[in-house]
Amino acid sequence: MAGESAVAVRGLRKSYGKVEAVKGVAFEVRPGEVFGFLGPNGAGKTTTISMLCTLVNPTGGSATVAGYDVVRERDEVRRNIGLVFQDPTLDGYLSAEQNLRFHAELYGVPKSVVGDRIRQVMEMVALWDRKDAKVMTFSGGMKRRLEIARGLLHSPRVLFLDEPTVGLDPQTRAAIWGYINQLRLMEDITIFMTTHYMDEAEYCDRIAIIDHGEVVVIDSPEALKASVGKDRVQIHTDDDAKAIEALRERFGLEAAVREGAVTFAVASGEEFVPKLFAGLGMPIKSVSVSRPSLDDVFMSYTGSTIRDAEAENGNMAFMRAMARR
Amino acid sequence: MAADSAAISVRVPARGAGHDLRAIKIVLHREILRFVNDRTRMLSMLVQPVLWLFVMGTGLGSLVQGSIPGIDFRTFMYPGMISMTVIMTGMFSAGSIVWDREFGFLREMLVAPVSRGAIVVGKCLGGALVATAQGVIILAMAGLVGVPYSPGLMITLLAEMFLAAFTITAFGVMLAARMKNMQTFFGLVQMAVMPMIFLSGAMFPLANLPGWLHTLTVVNPMTYAVDPMRQAIFAHIETPPQVSAMLNPGVTWFGWQVPVLLEVGIVGALGLILLSVSIAQFRRAE
Numbered sequence: 001m002a003g004e005s006a007v008a009v010r011g012l013r014k015s016y017g018k019v020e021a022v023k024g025v026a027f028e029v030r031p032g033e034v035f036g037f038l039g040p041n042g043a044g045k046t047t048t049i050s051m052l053c054t055l056v057n058p059t060g061g062s063a064t065v066a067g068y069d070v071v072r073e074r075d076e077v078r079r080n081i082g083l084v085f086q087d088p089t090l091d092g093y094l095s096a097e098q099n100l101r102f103h104a105e106l107y108g109v110p111k112s113v114v115g116d117r118i119r120q121v122m123e124m125v126a127l128w129d130r131k132d133a134k135v136m137t138f139s140g141g142m143k144r145r146l147e148i149a150r151g152l153l154h155s156p157r158v159l160f161l162d163e164p165t166v167g168l169d170p171q172t173r174a175a176i177w178g179y180i181n182q183l184r185l186m187e188d189i190t191i192f193m194t195t196h197y198m199d200e201a202e203y204c205d206r207i208a209i210i211d212h213g214e215v216v217v218i219d220s221p222e223a224l225k226a227s228v229g230k231d232r233v234q235i236h237t238d239d240d241a242k243a244i245e246a247l248r249e250r251f252g253l254e255a256a257v258r259e260g261a262v263t264f265a266v267a268s269g270e271e272f273v274p275k276l277f278a279g280l281g282m283p284i285k286s287v288s289v290s291r292p293s294l295d296d297v298f299m300s301y302t303g304s305t306i307r308d309a310e311a312e313n314g315n316m317a318f319m320r321a322m323a324r325r
Numbered sequence: 326m327a328a329d330s331a332a333i334s335v336r337v338p339a340r341g342a343g344h345d346l347r348a349i350k351i352v353l354h355r356e357i358l359r360f361v362n363d364r365t366r367m368l369s370m371l372v373q374p375v376l377w378l379f380v381m382g383t384g385l386g387s388l389v390q391g392s393i394p395g396i397d398f399r400t401f402m403y404p405g406m407i408s409m410t411v412i413m414t415g416m417f418s419a420g421s422i423v424w425d426r427e428f429g430f431l432r433e434m435l436v437a438p439v440s441r442g443a444i445v446v447g448k449c450l451g452g453a454l455v456a457t458a459q460g461v462i463i464l465a466m467a468g469l470v471g472v473p474y475s476p477g478l479m480i481t482l483l484a485e486m487f488l489a490a491f492t493i494t495a496f497g498v499m500l501a502a503r504m505k506n507m508q509t510f511f512g513l514v515q516m517a518v519m520p521m522i523f524l525s526g527a528m529f530p531l532a533n534l535p536g537w538l539h540t541l542t543v544v545n546p547m548t549y550a551v552d553p554m555r556q557a558i559f560a561h562i563e564t565p566p567q568v569s570a571m572l573n574p575g576v577t578w579f580g581w582q583v584p585v586l587l588e589v590g591i592v593g594a595l596g597l598i599l600l601s602v603s604i605a606q607f608r609r610a611e
Contacts, residue, residue: 055436078438079337089429093359105351106437108344109335117333155335 004067006031006158006190007052011061014047021047023213024061029158029192029206034184036204037194038298044213045194046086049162052192053083066157079107082151082159086166088143092136096127096146099135100153107154121149124186125179141172148179152187159183161193165200177203198294207294211302221294228292228300231269234261235276236285246280261288265296337438348443349450352434356418356451360458370414370459374406377528378463378470393568399470400562401572404554405527407463407482408547411490412522414459416514418452419497423504441607445498449600452494453487460486473561481557488589489550492596499599502606521547526555532574543576546595549588552576556585 007029014022022044029035037045050056052065054074063070066080090099097118104114122128125145135143144164151159161180165173177200183189193204201207201221208218217224237243243262247253255264266272269289277284338344360367378399386398393401425431434444464482467474497514504510522528524538525547534542542548552575559573576583 053436055432075438078436079339083436085429085432087429089433091355091359091425091430092428093362094355098355098358102351102355103433103437105347106434106439108337108347108438110338113333113335117335120333153335154337 004031005029005064006033007035007063007065007192009048009052009061009063012048012051012058012063013060014044014051014056015059021213022051025210025213025215026061027208027215027218029190031157031190032184032188033205034180034191034193034203036201036207037192037210038196038198038201038207038294039194039210040196043210045196045210046162047213048210049160049192049194053081053160054078079154080157082154082156084144084147084151084159084161084164086163088147090135090143090146090150093134095132095134096122096138097131099146100150103150103153109154117153117155121152122146124152124182125149126175141168141175144168144172144176145179148176152183152189155187156189158190158192161191163194163196165195165197173200198298201294209298209301216301221297224297225292225294228265228296230265230267230292230296232263232265232290232292232296233269233272233276233287234259234263234290235287236261237282238285239282242282243280243284246282250279250281251276265292345440345443348437348439349447352444352447353451353454356421356448356455359421360418360455366417367459367462370410370417371462373413374410374463375466377409378402378406378466382470393572394565396562396564396568396572397471400472400558401530401555402528403467403470403472404482404558405522405525405551407460407486407554408489408525408527408551409522410463411456411460411486412493412518412547414456415452415490415493416497416518418455419448419494419501420507420510420514422448422498422501423507423510426504427506435607442604445600445604445607448498449491449494449596449603452497453491456490456494457483457487460490471562472558475561478557478561482554485550485554485557485589488592488596489547492546492550492592492599495596495599495603499603499606502603521545524548525551527551530572530574531576532571543578546592548576549583549591552583553585553588 005028007027009028010026011024012022012026013020013024025044025048037048039045047056051058052063052070054070054077057071065077068076068080070077091102094102100118100122101114104118109117119128122131125148127142127146127149130138130142135146138146148161148164151161164180165176168176180191180203184191195201204221206218206220207224209216209224217227219227235243240257240262244255244257247255247262247264253264253266255262257263273287273289276287382399382402389398422431425434435441437444461483464479464486467479472478500513500517501510504513524542524545526542527547531539531542531548555573556575559569564572576588
């Protein structure tokens with residue numbers, strides 16, 4: 001299957017009643033890459049991933065995963081994907097190993113390799129020494145690690161991770177990223193993940209920004225940041241309103257107060273700083289210049305910060321949940 | 326890393342009968358593991374039948390003793406209590422589907438590349454096996470209520486128990502297929518199971534009932550699970566004919582005595598129908 005896309009999506013749509021959760025998205029994921037779906041909660045990430053995993057039937061459009069159609073060849077898709085959901089799907093009354101054994105049998109992993117493979121994936125997530133403990137005694141992070149191990153057990157070609165690090169402490173998040181990076185070296189696998197953490201999207205080879213059920217842009221994090229082109233400059237002054245006015249009048253720049261500082265975007269910010277001091281006509285207490293982050297990328301493509309978008313989408317997600325009932 | 330650094334490659338084979346069989350086995354195996362690991366459940370499922378049998382049975386027995394000479398009333402109640410145990414345990418097993426849905430594990434099963442049929446069949450067989458195991462505990466008490474431990478009788482009762490357990494689990498799975506929470510499910514189970522037990526001849530003999538009550542007992546499927554067990558037991562004990570006629574009248578359709586084989590057939594056929602409805606429900610739920 002060399003050269004073929006790991007995931008290919010064309011005009012995929014999903015409506016719940018009158019609410020359009022996904023409005024015709026299209027993208028391709030190359031074999032072997034880590035592809036991130038970045039967007040606020042309620043943007044349609046989980047709905048899209050559910051359609052790709054054959055859990056939800058699309059309203060329109062088509063998608064193939066590992067070369068198989070997600071509607072017509074559902075079993076083939078299922079055989080070739082691993083899934084880690086946002087919410088745990090483990091049996092707390094069984095031991096960690098029993099949970100994996102259940103999975104191996106359900107997926108028809110050849111009996112001759114089941115034991116070795118279980119050991120290998122559990123060692124990878126550093127849970128082999130806890131194999132006989134009941135899963136209900138595990139912490140949230142351990143459960144997530146076990147789910148990742150389980151998702152890999154049958155050597156899927158595409159691993160879907162839906163918000164794999166949400167609700168975990170920073171240390172566990174780092175560990176999970178460690179496994180994902182290690183995984184890419186060890187196995188021939190494509191990783192498709194959703195996240196609303198900007199710093200995690202940085203780890204992806206390419207990201208698709210999704211907002212209001214549409215893919216806004218797809219590219220590598222570096223290219224996306226370069227496309228914004230401007231650095232972020234933040235200054236502290238005694239009179240922010242006056243500073244904003246001065247920036248507009250003297251430099252033609254639109255500034256706003258963010259995170260307690262007057263913030264604006266300008267090309268090559270470091271060269272701009274001397275001009276700023278010379279020309280603003282009022283004292284500046286401090287200044288900072290930063291390269292564009294994915295936050296800036298998100299803002300430049302969607303017109304709002306991811307946090308603002310989440311607050312706004314909260315209502316929509318609620319409506320969708322009601323429609324699904 | 327202790328394991329060799331090269332990944333152990335796994336090629337999942339295309340779906341076949343062998344694969345579905347493995348799926349059935351592991352779903353069944355999980356039911357048994359859950360049962361064996363949960364001793365509290367094992368005990369709590371015993372409390373009700375044992376209370377009925379030894380407390381109610383003894384109390385009622387002293388009241389009716391005069392009219393049923395030569396037999397312990399508890400011997401009469403015994404097959405009913407076996408059925409009760411089996412039904413409650415089977416229902417509980419089926420209810421774990423609702424539990425699995427609430428806790429997400431059902432999703433793990435439903436995204437697997439196996440047929441819905443394999444999952445449902447595994448669940449029903451597992452529930453039936455667990456319920457039969459629970460019934461064996463009641464079976465062990467046979468001597469206490471005057472039922473002989475004859476091998477033929479024990480094997481017959483075991484087989485009939487398993488059949489009843491399978492059918493009731495299939496019924497429970499069918500109910501659980503669409504349920505979203507445990508409270509609703511057990512509310513419904515209470516509503517369905519209590520009348521079924523009362524109207525099955527588990528508690529009182531079905532002879533000489535008023536017409537409306539007789540009709541209800543005849544349409545109650547559980548009647549056909551209890552009666553074969555009672556007939557088997559009465560075939561192995563000595564009772565005066567008039568007492569036997571009163572306590573073990575069998576089931577009659579418009580005066581026709583329904584043979585045991587047909588009764589067993591009804592329970593089995595019902596089980597298969599309920600099983601296919603359950604499978605269809607899970608297919609549709611996707």
